Amino acid sequence: MKNMEILGVIFSGLLIVVCIFFVVQTDLFNHQSALTVNRPPMINPTTVQITPIKTITTVITPIPIPSAQSTQNPTSYSDRVTGVPLKTIKDSELWFSMQVPESWEPTTERTSNPEGYEGLVYITDLNKNDEFYIITYAISRDQDQSFRNYYRDTWTPLPNESTVTINGKIFDRFESKSDDFVKVAYVVRKGSANERGFASVIIYSLTSPRGYQQKDFESFILTFHYLKAKEVKLSPGEEIKK
Secondary structure, rough: OOOHHHHHHOOOOOOOOHHHHHHHHHHHHHHHHHHHHHOOOOOOOOOOOOOOOOOOOOOOOOOOOHHHHHHHHHHHHHHEEEOEEEEEEEEEEOOOEEEOOOOOOOOHHHHHHOOOOOOOOEEEEEOOOEEEEEEEOOOOHHHHHHHHHHHHHOOOOOOEEEEEEEEEEEEEEEEEEOEEEEEEEEEOOOOOOOOOOEEEEEEEEEOOOOOHHHHHHHHOOOEEEEHHHHHHOOOOOOEEOO
16 A cells, blocks of 8 residues: 555656646746747848938028018129129019029920929020029929929939028028039929919029039029019019010
């Protein structure tokens, strides 16, 4: 009988040992599994592509903005920069005016619409001898954002971005610059379109050496002004040829 009890105790002890061993092993296995799951995946450095981050800097304006008085009659301001007499030009159909050198003969023509775009689009060549022009379009959808995306995605070097206010209208300014070349675009915000529903993009490019400097073109842009309905007929200026 005692032998049977001893065997029973031994068997029970062995059973307890087996159970303890099984519990320990299970806990150890779960712990190892947790470590395996939480481990970050291995990264092959040869396959990683690093995309440069575009830095957007917002400033009030890249150069001084003339006062309201000099904007209405800005010849004295711009003459100090260019050293040439200026004239006021205006487009009574598109409702804007601007000051440019007297020798310039700007022209505006309607262009064919880009694919998928509905509305009127016009190109105003400010100077035939320079890459300096204005795109005017009927504001709709997110066309202004399409311009911003285009300059961000296609201009090389990557353009610097800033926000400027010209005569009460907000523009996003893009500048791509290398040693001998500079491209600049001013894209008006959708909320700053004129009363007739037109928005503008002012664009220029310069290569060195040229007769005009970048500060000259910037001074002309500072005179850009959207006309209000009551100003269209009364505002002075030479009508842009169509």
